[in-house]
Amino acid sequence: MKVLVVDDSRAMRSILSNILKQLGHQTDEAGNGQEAYEKLLAGGEFDLALVDWNMPVMNGLEFVQKVRAAPAHAGMPIVMVTTETEQSQMAMVMQAGANQYVMKPFNKDTLAAKLELFTPAAR
């Protein structure tokens, strides 16, 4: 899969991208929701986006809302990768259109299991 990694932390983007590459996926990166959305507007096509919640400029929730409102990308699976644990907050982002979430910190197996849900065979 081609996965868009969206996180304001370069360290976390590095961790995620390294794991994704080990799992055989292609990656691209964005430092916040706005950068990620601009990649989509510029024609970027991704099979999945891994998105942090707490980011400057445009946070993860706002990114989900923007993507789901854009017909061209509304179907792209979005997995939140976050420290957010509050049920009401998670319910809000799931209602906005996120498909799954992974709690930070995570290990490779946890991330792989979530990604597996969105492989072409699983869809």
Next chain:
Amino acid sequence: MTLSADDIAIFAKEIWTLVLGQAIATSDRPLLKEAGLINSCVHITGAWRGTVVLVLPRAVAENAAAGMFAMDVAAMTQLHIHDAVGELVNMIGGNLKSLLPPPCFLSLPSVTHGQDVEMNIIGGRCLAKMTFETPNGVFLVAVMEHAADGHTKVSGSGVREWGQQAKLPVCS
């Protein structure tokens, strides 16, 4: 609802294990004031208000950053270190937030470094703190609860309460 040193230990150990692949132990050794300490914090607002602080010697921060970026320690720049430490305190703060009454909200992390850097949390008291032993030195995690008056000073030698003294900047 309160947060304890044990809560800090559980999350810090889990983060170091899962993110850095490094087992760490709690320590009785104090964090020594030394040149180049990296101070970082993330604030929590909402039903509970406070600040989670992570203070690391440069060697600990460099090694953590190298682990997160999967690069050599020698290749770590200030940008790498600040970014990595910011993410570590973000994860610690976010996980501790899960123990607090909702709704609570996490700020973006702040990271400072330098000689004799002190961080002053306005209106705070030290609720819990814990030091951890790593192969590269001891680091500190502390939780400040914001109170109506007073402020708390975080320095290289640890955390202590200042009470209600003159107002100082949050980070200096």
